[in-house]
Amino acid sequence: MSTHIALLRGINVGGRTNIAMADLRAVFQELGCEPVATYLRSGNVVFIADDPGGVAAEVQNRVAARLGVSTLVQTRSAEEFARVAAGHPFLERETDLAKLHVVFLDAEPDPRRQAGLEVPGGGREQFRFAGRELYLHYPDGAGRSRFTNAYLEKQLGVSATARNWKTVLTLAEMAARV
Structure with a gap:
């Protein structure tokens, strides 16, 4: 298990893509990611998982189905983010x-x-x-x-x-x- 950052595009911008961060954290936790932390209200999530690509795809699906927001989810490892x-x-x-x-x-x-x-x-x-x-x-x-x-x-x-x-x-x- 390793640390990753998920970046969701366009969250809580312009009123059409509102997601409560508690709901977003819950989606990650349902996928077995622990711990999960969000930053600001704009779709920034720090989480631990084995398969960040799989998590990103499933988060994207669940956010659309359950929360009604269609968004791109990208992930970077903690190491990649540190380089950035x-x-x-x-x-x-x-x-x-x-x-x-x-x-x-x-x-x-x-x-x-x-x-x-x-x-x-x-x-x-x-x-x-x-x-x-x-x-x-x-x-x-x-x-x-x-x-x-x-x-x-x-x-x-x-x-x-x-x-x-x-x-x-x-x-x-x-x-x-x-």
């Missing part, structure tokens, strides 16, 4: 951690799509790929940016979910303590 959290490539340029994000991709994008990725509309956003992660810097903030999760999914041909840098660091710390 080891350093953001744009941290030296930015002291406001709210402007740093990581996009977790369900697969490594095709190299041609990676090479062709451009920031839309002349935005000042910066990005760097690292396997199944995309590090982002939003110098003007993420709220008004057109370099969105939906844009990235369309351009890269993979599913994605983003977390701000503070959340990434906190999840890595939580996973290290389990």
Whole structure:
């Protein structure tokens, strides 16, 4: 058994995908994951399991069937998450951690799509790929940016979910303590 982090896309955003974290923890516990901890109300779960891929698929099914929310569930091992959290490539340029994000991709994008990725509309956003992660810097903030999760999914041909840098660091710390 090893520690993993599950990232559910779009939870408790916009009112259509509301899930109580107690209900989400219960789904993981029913699958034999112990201990289970959530962070914030946005679908971040730290858990222990033998088969995280199987857990992710079953969580996705049960959340849709039981809680009425269709969502992507991605997992990373605690070790993978620690590597992601080891350093953001744009941290030296930015002291406001709210402007740093990581996009977790369900697969490594095709190299041609990676090479062709451009920031839309002349935005000042910066990005760097690292396997199944995309590090982002939003110098003007993420709220008004057109370099969105939906844009990235369309351009890269993979599913994605983003977390701000503070959340990434906190999840890595939580996973290290389990």
